[in-house]
Amino acid sequence: MASQKPPPPLPNMSDNSGSGEDKLIAVARHIAKTLGRTETMTDDILQIFSTFDGRFSREKLSNKIDADDPAAFEHALKSLDRRISHYVSSDRPIWSDSADSAAFLDSIDELVATVRDWDPMAGDKPVAACLDRADDLLQQAMFRLEDEFRLLIERSGEAFDLNRLNHHHHHHKNDPISADYSLDSDIEEDEDDDDDVENDNLDEQSIPVAHPISDYNIVIDALPSGTISDLHEMAKRMVAAGFGKECAHVYSSCRRDFLEESISRLGLQKLSIEEVQKMAWTDLEDEIERWTKAANVALRILFPSERRLCDRIFFGLSSAADLSFMEVCRGTTIQLLNFADAVAIGSRSPERLFKILDVFETLRDLMSEFESVFSDQYCAFLRNEAATIWKRLGEAIRGIFMELENLIRRDPAKAAVPGGGLHPITRYVMNYLRAACGSRQTLEQVFQDNGVDYHRNADNPERGLSSTSLSVQISWIMELLESNLEAKSKMYRDTALSSVFLMNNGRYIVQKVKDSELASLLGDDWIRKHSAKVRQCHTNYQRSSWGKVLAILKLDRSSLAANGVAKSLRDKLKTFNSSFDELCRAQSNWVIADEQLQTELRISVAGNLLPAYRSFLGRLQSAAELGRNAEKHIKYSLEDIEARTNELFQGNGGSFGGRK
Template identity: 50%
Template sequence: MEENGDEKLIAAVLQIAKSLGGTEDMTDDILQVFSAFDGRFSLDKLSSDRPKGGEAAAEAPAGVREVHDTWPQLDRTIRTLDRGISRFIASDRLIWSDAADAAAFLECVDDLLATIHDLDPPVSPADKPLLDRAEDLLRRCMLRLEEEFRAILERPPASPVAGVSSPHSEESDSDSAEGGEDRFPVALPVDDYNLVIDALPPDSVADLHAIARRMVAAGFGHECVEVYGASRRGFVDESIARLGLLPRSADEVQTSPWSYLEDEIPRWVKAAKMAFLILVPSERRLCDRVFASLSPFADLAFGASCRPTADGLLCFADAIAASPRDPVRLFRLVDMYETLRDLLPDLDYLLSERYSAALRAEVAAAQKGLGAAIRGIFVELENLIRHDPAKATIQGGGLHPITRYVMNYIRAACASRRTLEEVMEEEAVDPHHPSSSSPLSVQLAWIMDVLQSNLEAKSKIYSEAPLSYIFLMNNGRYITQKAQDSELGALLGEDWIRRQMAMVRRWGNNYQRATWTKVVAVLRVDGVGGAAATSSSAWKAMPERLRVFNTYVEDIWKAQCRWVVTDEQLRTELRLAVGAIVIPAYRNFVARLRLVGDAGKQAERYLKHSVEDVQAKINELFGGGRR
């Protein structure tokens, strides 16, 4: 019943158009008006039910006659569409400034697409000119749709969107005043990355989808993607630029001084997080809505809008990874590596489609490149230690700068233990010969061995053997202290620390033997005391031994009070150890000297230093000249 009623209504419209239209063109114009007024009067329906040639409308049953010759019908349809579409195309104002105009224009486009579908492929050679006319009209439609699409993309929202700066904000107003142009919304710098930006209002998204659907249907999907990408890319680029990070080529990065790059990398970290945690998900969501059910154009549009900015960020990371492996760069490289590593899980879903999956692979490749650079820095650190000159010695046998630098450097690096273990495991030893130690532990133990070898080579430069042992003790004790109670000690292991402490004790024993063994030997007088105490020969030997002892003590004191033991506890331990072997021997010698019969009465004049004096001189050793 309803269909029969529509047919009667259409027949009535056709009759009215025929009666009022004096010519064929006037009739077509009247039908165009009806078509724009009511969706039931589409040009397809009116054209298919319209009487043709010289036949009167009344001759058709129920006002509708089936036409077997379609060429005149299609010709009139195209001419009607041309007039209606040209009116919109020639307009100076945006079609989408009026919802009714936009709906009417899209209906014309739909009718034109349907007409082209009927003509393609042409049934006969006579249909070819009609198809050419229709396709030319379609190209004109698409050009105008591109303009409308671009205008909607760049249309400012009625109110600022969450997470987005409106062009009407104070900063944007100043920008417009300077540049003389309105600017599209740009994401503001943020600290919270758990948000999504709705850069376009829902009505704009609906309009964009309506246009995109027609352009894809007309075979202009790639042109639509290009317009979309160019506009949205500007949004993404400016959002990143607001963080202070400007695009730089690989050559510019690699030729920039490290002091500049060191300040640039924190901005890169923020930009990468904003790009991949906020902008990429937001743009993916927007593309999926604008190009809904238009695969693969949603993925292509997403790549067109985000890929250039992402490529710029990854180019910076690749250039940093390819730069010299200077150890000073380690900590910034770790920051970059951790940033990309932490981003990858979120990108597994966002970058899973055909065209965007390559970007995910590039992020992973950039992360691996930074990992290789980090491993290279540890190799360079080994070389730096190994080639540190052994010619120069430290006055007083104190702590060498290379020891201080390496231990503080490694200790600071171990604050990123989890990351460094992950990096080292990427290029671990042969899996068929697993080690009980982690690759990072092995690497650090090797660096400690290289450092120890370098220090031992430096110790041989000292002309005095005792001083070389003091030097080794100072540096060995410092190494042990820096390793203890830290991630470095946990990586090196308790056995390593025990071996290091035992080595320091051995150097201490070597120092005592090299310095004080001869001093104690002078105080050993065989046969003095007891029954032999009155021996005149024993008495004659003791003053000479006492003189030698005094000389030894004074010479050692003069030299070694200028030597340095940097660690206070080690200095105290060393003084106590020296006193433990010297003072008892000296006290016993003095006691025996005083017991040698009558000659003992003359002993006091040979005692230049009391036991307390000798103890005081020992307590002044290793102070670096301080008293």
């Protein structure tokens, strides 16, 4: 028997240099060269090695063993093509069977690794042709993987009805136990307790625990955790194969539908800026309420839940996670922000203030959510847009106050208010400011943020340096109201009635300031000064109406001596009677809106008139030449005078009777 040629020496397996994989491949190459290569023999060797170490597949080892042989690449490609095409052309979902899905992912991994190994030799024509075929095969695998990815999300995700979120699993942040919650806004806290009592003996998960809508501290598990794990494995392959953008796109298109459906279940319509601006105000008020609820739910519950889902599916793939999240939330966020923007750039009519304040406050309170949930680079434009529109709402609020100023300035003195009563503009402005100051902190923020120097009445010495921009704004409006009322008071031909008008309106203004936030905004000095103005009107009224009557009752020697005492007294009495009659008749139609002020005025009139009249009657009765006949000239007793003065200011303007 002829002696055989000795085989080449085995590679040194005890050498510490190189990886385990390199050593294994070196041994396989050695055996292949020793035995002389045939198709079946190489397959057998590879089979043995892939069994020996589960980390290596036959295709992978084949490539490594014959790294300089394109035929080996083609052989590996054929095998992968068979396996991948079997799955790609399958009629049923691959992920309906865990063995199929695992095998499909393994074959994709092998294909990606094979391409990576042969890529450095792309200059070789046969290798380049194989790489093209491998790319086509990888593309087919990715298209199928994309379909499977979409199918898995659509099958598992269902939009939440956030008005009644009873039957979905989600959990409180910091709460390790996943429980069912309801977000029904009508549910009261005490109903929770009833549920607990009734359901002690029932399965823990079968009855939802109710939470009022104000509890936004909830994270929704939008997909089952097994599904999330599968999607993560798929996403890893798509990113590795260079299909990261396609993966982000299919993910975001599915989740976007989910998100939009969830928001629409809160009753929020998709409206363009033009449609919002054309809406009737009452409809827009209702829409703002729905928007406020939807914005809170989106930013506090839905978006953080989507962020969490994204981070789990694209774990370790931060760029794909950020891009996907932005694409999911962009549409809904822009819908919410466009609505707020439409409100901000809409009509500046004063009655809109309170609802616009609601929108401003909602956005302000959600700014930290915008910052945290949209913190990455892809979402920066959404974060910036929210801040811009929030500022624009502040401008709208300042604009409304300017419109209020214009409304006061333009309010015409058409006709004098009957009886000198309370003017509608006074009632409107004071009740408006009083209601507005219910949002004092927000308004102070709005006027402070403006950073405008309110120089237009900076020469007003009563304002200390500590006054806020809001207090300056309010005192400016009060100044405009006062000058408007001054102009209106000139409509009265009777100066006494003009004083009554200013007294009524001044008193109403002071009372409204005193019993509201306006008191601390305008300050004690302002109240003192305006109370003094009301007292001055009171004095002016007394002087210009009752002063003349009191002058008639004056008894000076010169007037009595000229015509004889008796005749002079009789004439004076006659003049007094007619003047008194005339004044009482006229002033019974005048209005004093404030009951306390009405009483004060009557007492004041009687207090001046009665002593003078008593003194006059005494003089009349002591005139010797009149004697007992004096009585027949007296039309009014002291009691009559008092009774008549108590009938003053009965008013014919019933609408001004009570203080609102």
